[in-house]
Amino acid sequence: MTQCIKQFTLCILMLLSLFSASVSAEGIKLKSADLERADSDWLLNATFQIELTPGLEDAVQKGVVLFFQTEFDLTRSRWYWFDEKPVLAQRLTRLSYQPMTQQYRIASEGFTFSAKTMFEALQAVGSIGGWKVIDSNQVDQSKSYTAALRMTLDLSKLPKPFQVNALNNRDWNVTSDWVRITFLPNGPNLIKR
Template sequence: MSQRIKQFIFLCLMALSVFAGSASAEGIKIKSLELERVENDWLLNAALQIELSPGLEDAVKKGVVLYFQTEFELTRSRWYWFEEKSALAQRQTRLSYQPITQQYRISSEGFTFSAKTIAEALQAVGIIGGWRVIDNNQLDTSKSYTAGLRMTLDLSKLPKPFQVNALNNRDWNVSSEWLRFPFSPTGPNIVKQ
């Protein structure tokens, strides 16, 4: 092979690695998670890193409201049947842009926060603090459980034209993988990634 062809192949591989790196940076990643017992409840504290594609950021800036759905589940394995779902919890966080004040607005369960940049807004969406997910009366201390958490962009809440676009464009399918970990009703439950 000539030197020019080798250089061309090398440059193509470098370009592909840059695009692959930028594509993998977008999405939602769970950084840390803690379940703490407070009186008779288990509260979830978590930090998620959310990165949107430039197209989604532009859509928010132009007035499209994004809804992020966070789901928590607590399951118990059974040898004779499907897993028992001991606890299920969901919450929704709304992200919008206010052109008059030039600020992003985040709302979730009565809590409202404003941010000047999209990075600050996404950081606020990704912080979960004191979310009541389990009533201790639902637990049996002699059993073992598996807890799971994930966050997704709720495409069903988008305006209809954007829902069609989301079906054809993977940049709009933003979600984290389920993070599953053993849950102990008696011990500390902390996960860091």
């Protein structure tokens, strides 16, 4: 009898570990990002890995438009006053499904893309290239700053009935962690690889 209980407990633990691994796979994770200098500006190139829950994928298939907000900020610590925030940049990317063409549409900053699969669509949403985030007159070349980057699913842009559901459902709270690095205007600035 005790052998049977041990086997049952082992099976339950294995199932729970598989379930927790599948749950933790969903969300947004920063895969790589770097800041490159172009003339007097700094451009951000980043790649996020986005994995939606089955409920969110189903909502998109049924016509709910999802908005992903990418946030970048630059701060400089000051011991004598509040931190200086010379840069706060936000970018909104829209993901929708078109049932007539059976394609996903991704729109961001005046550009529109189409994708045949959800995987391709999420790759397009998570790819940021050449986004101007810093103008050289916003930073002092001799100072050190902290650059921070994250991407979230913007729940405030959902239709009102879905906003109520999203507040009560963890599956709808999709966000990446803030990733912070030291930014030196005169040095290489790799955020993550």
